Amino acid sequence: MRNIFWTLILILLTSQLQADWSGFAHITPRTEAKAGINVLINPIKNKLNKYSIKVNTIGYNQQYAWLIITKNKLTADKQQLREYIWNGATESEQNIILKTRLFPVGIAGFREKIEVEKFYLIELDSDLIKRSYIYIDYPSMILDGGYYYSIDLAKYYDKLVEKKVNKYEERNNLP
Numbered sequence: 001m002r003n004i005f006w007t008l009i010l011i012l013l014t015s016q017l018q019a020d021w022s023g024f025a026h027i028t029p030r031t032e033a034k035a036g037i038n039v040l041i042n043p044i045k046n047k048l049n050k051y052s053i054k055v056n057t058i059g060y061n062q063q064y065a066w067l068i069i070t071k072n073k074l075t076a077d078k079q080q081l082r083e084y085i086w087n088g089a090t091e092s093e094q095n096i097i098l099k100t101r102l103f104p105v106g107i108a109g110f111r112e113k114i115e116v117e118k119f120y121l122i123e124l125d126s127d128l129i130k131r132s133y134i135y136i137d138y139p140s141m142i143l144d145g146g147y148y149y150s151i152d153l154a155k156y157y158d159k160l161v162e163k164k165v166n167k168y169e170e171r172n173n174l175p
Helices: 002-021 082-087 091-095 153-171
Strands: 023-027 039-043 050-056 064-070 096-102 119-125 132-137 147-152
Touching: 039 153, 050 153, 082 096, 082 132, 119 132, 132 153, 147 153
Parallel strands: 023 147
Antiparallel strands: 039 050, 050 119, 064 096, 064 132, 132 147
């Protein structure tokens, strides 16, 4: 009887620890290095307001990535879409206009002999970038915790625009 009691206590404590270990990471140009994520956004030549977005994979063999496009921009807190990804229904569902799974470029299967760079590559226009997110998470609930991520593409677009403005001002000697 004593063993059963301690087993139950251990199970309860373990489930609490698992829940606490799982964490959300809001990825922006300022936080990407800490998470080991690299996002590159570049204009596409001869395509007005079209941008190429390249993101390295993280946790690819276990975690999936989705492109999420919303009607309106989401705050960092509202970008925690775990419930929507896992169960498909939340309050924010009405704001989501597209959810599509991303598959990385450079894969030849899960069991590659040679390690090659794997990355997600998408093209979006500037209006969509402002309300788009790359969401990386496990496809369903797991028991060992881990991080889940929302890459806020609008923050990267804003940084790119800011760089263009600064270059223009430097070139034209503007204050």
